[in-house]
Amino acid sequence: MTKKWTPASAADGVEQVLKILEGKWKLVILFHLFGGQVKRFSELEKAIPAITQKMLIQQLRQMEADGIVTRTIYHQVPPKVEYRLTDWGQELCPALDALLKWAENQK
Amino acid sequence: MTKKWTPASAADGVEQVLKILEGKWKLVILFHLFGGQVKRFSELEKAIPAITQKMLIQQLRQMEADGIVTRTIYHQVPPKVEYRLTDWGQELCPALDALLKWAENQK
DNA sequence: TCAAAAACTTACTTCAGAGTAAGTACCCTA
């Protein structure tokens, strides 16, 4: 059974999703974690050289709050924190693929 | 044959798409035009009461520049301008549906 | 005892996108 959408409610629904993806760095982070990859804070820093620590944390925290990323803290001598996608976060992959395919289809 | 994506290039590709959808009103306009609907400027104004004329034009012009909307001008006594989606614009619909379905799937 | 590594936090500035409000061009009708 599919929901009934009005133009306004559909737009609103998509906008909720876009809010999760917005933010200059979320997509890059996302694609670094797709496929079940697990990364530490410092690994993400290295993988995305242009990002500042403030931005990296800010985006990760928002993604965590949105339920697409989980944080695992290891109480160690030099601290260690790992980030990975939630199951729901992983499922974003095909939806984003659909957007990429649409873009390739431009005439 | 599918393109090979790096985290950076995939993120960039999706970002190009998001740029097309961003802008506070583009989605609402989009959903008002999905399904082959044709609307005049004043009809869109009425359909989206909160939008200002400036914003409506601004967004429509950007969507036109992005190739998802076409403008048809009728040189009439009181001017008449119609907006409709391009074929490519229509094809966005299933991709946005994928996002909506993903959102519904939240646990 | 002092530096070093990792994961943050805090304070400040900058700028583009959005909002507000008003004005313009065109031609017809009364």
Place this chain on the structure above:
DNA sequence: TAGGGTACTTACTCTGAAGTAAGTTTTTGA
């Protein structure tokens, strides 16, 4: 000749996301 409808422009202000740069905590090993 004055007003009205349609589709725009223009000039200004405001706000929030992003950038810069520096500081904080914790414990170990030299």
